[in-house]
Amino acid sequence: MTNAIPTSFDALPTTQRRFIGREVDRIEDRSLVTGHAPFIDNFTLPDMLHCAILRSPHPHARIVGIDTSRAEALPGVAAVLTGEDMQRWCNPTATAPEGWGPYSLAVGKARFVGEPVAAVAATSRYIAEDACELIDVEYELLPPVADATTALDLATPLLFEENGSNLIVGRNFVWGDVEGVFAAADRVFNAKFRWNRVGANPTETFGCVCQWDLIEDRLTCHGSYQTPSFMGLGRAHVLRLPANRINIVSHPQGGGFGGKGGPRGTDIASLLSRKSGGRPVKYIEDRVEYLLAGGGQSWDRYYEAWLAVRADGTVTGLRVQLLDDQGAGAEGYGTISVAKPLAAFTGCYRIEAAEYDVKVVCTNRAPSYPYRGYGPPPHNLVLESMMDLAARELGVDPAEFRRRNYIRPEQFPYTIPSGNEYDSGNYEATLDKALELAGYAELRAQQQRARAEGRLVGIGIASTIEPGVFDWNAYATVGVPGVGVPEGISIGINLLGEITARVGFNLQGQGQYTVVAQLLADWFGVEMGAVRVVYTDTDHAPPHFGQGGSRLGVSISGAALGACQRITVKLRRAASVLLQAPFEQVELMDGVLRVKDMPQAQIPLAQVVGAMLARSDLLPEGMQPDASATSVWTAPGRTAPDEMGRCKSYLTAANACHVVLVEVDADTGKTEILKYVIADDCGTRLNPSNVEGMIQGGVAQGVGAALLEQYVYTDEAQPLVSTFMDYLVPTINEVPMTQKAALVTPSPFAPLGAKGCGEGAIHTTPAVLIAAINDALSPLGVQVRETPASPHRVWSLIRSARGDRASV
Amino acid sequence: MAQLHRVRLTVNGREYEREVEPRMTLVDFLRHELGLTGTHVGCEHGVCGACTIIKNGQAVRACLMLAVQADGAELRTVEGLAGADGLHPVQQAFIEKHGLQCGFCTPGFLMSTVELLEGTTSPGEEQIREAIGGNICRCTGYQSILESVELAAQKMRAGQGS
Numbered sequence: 008m009t010n011a012i013p014t015s016f017d018a019l020p021t022t023q024r025r026f027i028g029r030e031v032d033r034i035e036d037r038s039l040v041t042g043h044a045p046f047i048d049n050f051t052l053p054d055m056l057h058c059a060i061l062r063s064p065h066p067h068a069r070i071v072g073i074d075t076s077r078a079e080a081l082p083g084v085a086a087v088l089t090g091e092d093m094q095r096w097c098n099p100t101a102t103a104p105e106g107w108g109p110y111s112l113a114v115g116k117a118r119f120v121g122e123p124v125a126a127v128a129a130t131s132r133y134i135a136e137d138a139c140e141l142i143d144v145e146y147e148l149l150p151p152v153a154d155a156t157t158a159l160d161l162a163t164p165l166l167f168e169e170n171g172s173n174l175i176v177g178r179n180f181v182w183g184d185v186e187g188v189f190a191a192a193d194r195v196f197n198a199k200f201r202w203n204r205v206g207a208n209p210t211e212t213f214g215c216v217c218q219w220d221l222i223e224d225r226l227t228c229h230g231s232y233q234t235p236s237f238m239g240l241g242r243a244h245v246l247r248l249p250a251n252r253i254n255i256v257s258h259p260q261g262g263g264f265g266g267k268g269g270p271r272g273t274d275i276a277s278l279l280s281r282k283s284g285g286r287p288v289k290y291i292e293d294r295v296e297y298l299l300a301g302g303g304q305s306w307d308r309y310y311e312a313w314l315a316v317r318a319d320g321t322v323t324g325l326r327v328q329l330l331d332d333q334g335a336g337a338e339g340y341g342t343i344s345v346a347k348p349l350a351a352f353t354g355c356y357r358i359e360a361a362e363y364d365v366k367v368v369c370t371n372r373a374p375s376y377p378y379r380g381y382g383p384p385p386h387n388l389v390l391e392s393m394m395d396l397a398a399r400e401l402g403v404d405p406a407e408f409r410r411r412n413y414i415r416p417e418q419f420p421y422t423i424p425s426g427n428e429y430d431s432g433n434y435e436a437t438l439d440k441a442l443e444l445a446g447y448a449e450l451r452a453q454q455q456r457a458r459a460e461g462r463l464v465g466i467g468i469a470s471t472i473e474p475g476v477f478d479w480n481a482y483a484t485v486g487v488p489g490v491g492v493p494e495g496i497s498i499g500i501n502l503l504g505e506i507t508a509r510v511g512f513n514l515q516g517q518g519q520y521t522v523v524a525q526l527l528a529d530w531f532g533v534e535m536g537a538v539r540v541v542y543t544d545t546d547h548a549p550p551h552f553g554q555g556g557s558r559l560g561v562s563i564s565g566a567a568l569g570a571c572q573r574i575t576v577k578l579r580r581a582a583s584v585l586l587q588a589p590f591e592q593v594e595l596m597d598g599v600l601r602v603k604d605m606p607q608a609q610i611p612l613a614q615v616v617g618a619m620l621a622r623s624d625l626l627p628e629g630m631q632p633d634a635s636a637t638s639v640w641t642a643p644g645r646t647a648p649d650e651m652g653r654c655k656s657y658l659t660a661a662n663a664c665h666v667v668l669v670e671v672d673a674d675t676g677k678t679e680i681l682k683y684v685i686a687d688d689c690g691t692r693l694n695p696s697n698v699e700g701m702i703q704g705g706v707a708q709g710v711g712a713a714l715l716e717q718y719v720y721t722d723e724a725q726p727l728v729s730t731f732m733d734y735l736v737p738t739i740n741e742v743p744m745t746q747k748a749a750l751v752t753p754s755p756f757a758p759l760g761a762k763g764c765g766e767g768a769i770h771t772t773p774a775v776l777i778a779a780i781n782d783a784l785s786p787l788g789v790q791v792r793e794t795p796a797s798p799h800r801v802w803s804l805i806r807s808a809r810g811d812r813a814s815v
Numbered sequence: 816m817a818q819l820h821r822v823r824l825t826v827n828g829r830e831y832e833r834e835v836e837p838r839m840t841l842v843d844f845l846r847h848e849l850g851l852t853g854t855h856v857g858c859e860h861g862v863c864g865a866c867t868i869i870k871n872g873q874a875v876r877a878c879l880m881l882a883v884q885a886d887g888a889e890l891r892t893v894e895g896l897a898g899a900d901g902l903h904p905v906q907q908a909f910i911e912k913h914g915l916q917c918g919f920c921t922p923g924f925l926m927s928t929v930e931l932l933e934g935t936t937s938p939g940e941e942q943i944r945e946a947i948g949g950n951i952c953r954c955t956g957y958q959s960i961l962e963s964v965e966l967a968a969q970k971m972r973a974g975q976g977s
Contacts, residue, residue: 039900039918040906042853042893046919049852133838207909210857210865261855261919262953365858376851515915517955696913703956704916731862731951739957740948 020595026525033521047214047258056128057288059135063117066371066724068146077141083134085809086282088126090114100666103337118335121300128279135220151371151724155332158368158776174366182424188324192315200310201793202385204718213262215476217276218287220259225252234553256544259514266302266376305378307332314393326362339376344483350474350657352425371724380769391774416556420548426653429660430754440686441664463671465783469775474657475763477556484652494562495549498570502575502620509543511551518697529572532598539609557763565758569638659762665775671783676802683743688750690762699766709772842866844882846946853893864950867923874930876914893922914963916954
């Protein structure tokens with residue numbers, strides 16, 4: 008029997024909802040504020056060794072020879088690993104399109120600065136690092152591919168010679184009558200963009216402790232793992248073990264936001280354990296390693312875009328050309344971030360035809376990995392900049408220009424040209440809320456006054472979609488093996504009426520354990536303190552995926568609701584015997600099992616479970632003494648992509664509108680954010696504080712991407728960023744304190760009507776900040792088309808504009 | 816192996832004595848030698864502030880000091896905040912205002928905040944920004960942290976009054 012998963016709070020068996028949908032303290036926090044949370048570097052095992060990795064100083068070099076003898080002779084060193092061991096024991100990674108995945112240690116040649124070339128396990132990290140300095144590697148330098156724009160030139164060297172080209176994926180997606188709408192357009196606008204590489208940079212880097220059991224041929228990996236079952240499957244392939252002999256134990260993670268470089272580090276630590284007789288090996292990536300070669304670099308892109316617009320301001324067509332630099336291969340699922348924009352390609356707008364011409368290439372920069380948002384943040388910058396360009400050229404206010412083109416509330420569910428279906432929304436209401444909160448008319452007046460004083464003040468408006476609840480089909484178009492993303496939970500009630508929920512993901516910061524506790528407390532009518540949420544490793548967990556793709560809050564709620572429904576059926580069966588009433592007449596409500604329309608005929612939940620587990624004589628014939636259930640949720644109605652990549656991929660479409668006021672200092676090029684307001688509609692909010700935290704955190708990362716952060720490389724593919732002195736993560740003094748308004752258009756398809764919201768404002772913040780800077784610069788006739796809009800970059804533009812004027 | 820040096824110091828009121836290599840950082844000493852793993856390591860070059868502790872009354876980066884430099888010092892770490900009566904008001908405030916998400920940077924923020932609020936009971940926003948401007952949080956976007964510090968100040972004022 009399957010019950011439909013409820014899509015609103017009304018279906019919960021409570022007359023007084025106390026927790027879900029309300030602001031509550033998080034159950035995660037006591038261990039975190041006391042420093043007791045078991046982050047991976049706090050974890051040790053007896054006889055544990057420590058790993059250090061020797062990395063390539065060259066972007067592209069053949070490895071002629073490696074001499075490890077001096078390192079092996081150092082007291083305290085237990086094992087040294089090189090590419091030879093990889094060839095003997097391993098397969099290349101399977102997270103890339105076939106042929107584009109490397110080994111976890113360089114084999115034959117190194118393809119980027121920071122690529123692991125050898126590794127040491129020793130009795131301390133200090134000794135392991137000493138030993139790395141004693142490894143002699145002879146390199147033959149090869150000319151590097153430094154930039155995507157030259158990667159496909161015939162004279163350019165190849166990273167993977169056997170593939171005959173540096174082109175990883177080349178695809179041209181055409182949706183609708185693109186030629187027709189562009190031919191019929193009254194105006195066509197065109198611009199080029201450069202989004203420079205940014206990255207996740209969680210405050211905790213990747214770490215793991217791996218132990219290879221040589222007797223049973225099993226592997227146990229403790230680590231800061233975001234998607235444990237994926238890690239297990241990947242290691243099974245790379246390390247040539249059956250997946251059910253690998254136990255992945257995820258520890259609380261100090262942030263994630265995408266990749267943490269887990270695969271390579273885990274493989275290396277695991278093989279060092281194998282090579283050192285099965286002793287556990289800890290590898291903790293340090294920040295320099297993270298910045299050079301870690302798993303969070305993303306979106307190194309060149310764009311050109313065209314927008315077709317009718318004279319009445321209706322946008323009819325969008326063409327986007329993308330040249331995407333994956334770095335040295337596609338090991339980190341990085342190609343998926345090229346495909347994800349298909350889920351919201353035309354944003355909030357009724358654009359009838361679109362084209363996406365994609366070239367994904369490899370260079371000798373570090374490999375690209377997922378980062379929060381996973382592709383749309385740069386795409387949204389392009390789309391929203393094009394909308395602003397058209398509005399400015401047509402002399403229409405950018406808010407009004409968007410309003411004319413929004414998908415209208417009555418059009419949902421709405422299928423966009425690139426195939427995904429948006430579940431619900433009211434974009435005009437979101438816009439109006441943001442304009443009202445910002446005092447838009449007054450902001451424009453303020454801008455006029457400032458301009459009259461010669462100041463560069465600008466207003467930005469951006470409207471975006473956050474695709475939520477990603478699914479396997481979202482990346483079936485870019486050559487990566489598709490794996491499903493189920494999310495499971497096992498819930499049990501003990502004979503005292505206390506509840507334990509077991510899940511397959513550990514803490515990462517979003518507060519999903521609290522959401523589970525809120526939901527179960529309201530469903531069963533208990534206090535949140537009566538609910539424990541427990542992490543289980545891959546040996547024990549139900550099918551799971553974990554954090555990623557703005558889906559876990561929604562999907563774990565779906566799983567929990569399914570398990571609650573099944574347990575409730577069991578409770579009602581037991582209670583129907585205890586209450587001597589027909590099963591159909593017994594219901595769960597406010598923590599009691601009761602007979603409908605007979606208020607006196609009721610038993611508290613705990614008594615029913617107690618009777619089930621302790622008094623077999625009272626149980627109905629054939630009923631097991633079991634008040635537990637496992638339920639696994641996956642999004643309904645997903646479809647396989649067609650030849651143009653069109654499918655129902657992301658289940659939910661959240662919508663936000665940001666309005667900001669900035670001032671650009673004409674002398675320094677520095678941007679100051681004067682006002683920042685957000686109207687956000689992510690459907691039902693399961694925990695409003697969690698949602699606000701996601702939004703504000705996304706603003707901070709968006710500020711970084713728009714104004715500060717960049718992985719800088721030289722013309723020789725040498726990285727110039729290796730510390731937080733070079734890679735500028737925003738502090739409290741760069742991030743605006745925002746005013747936020749919540750709108751609620753529930754999803755008709757998702758559990759409790761909640762939409763994915765975990766990637767939050769990073770979808771919108773870069774676009775709106777660049778829009779505001781461009782509005783400020785518009786009197787000078789220059790526009791920022793490259794991120795980050797650093798002071799130097801903006802100052803150069805201002806200077807060029809003034810120089811041009813002076814020379815006229 | 817380099818010559819070992821004796822380090823004698825006090826952490827959270829308890830005395831410790833160990834023999835360590837001169838190159839061992841103070842944060843590694845706390846975490847590996849003393850087992851006090853609440854102080855976290857985020858960058859090891861003094862920018863992120865995750866390893867912030869209080870040394871002789873002053874907030875310092877435990878990754879930028881060597882253990883031997885702390886010989887004779889009086890240190891306080893996150894483990895010393897909560898007591899028999901429960902959480903420190905600063906910890907409580909961070910929970911109530913959702914001043915953390917992943918919690919990895921939190922011990923550093925807490926120690927920076929404790930230093931601030933032990934020096935001034937009613938800090939203005941600028942003082943708060945100054946005090947925690949050297950701590951990086953990648954999750955929260957700082958708004959809830961600012962509110963947490965303001966609430967912590969209130970709680971500590973109320974506590975002093977009672």
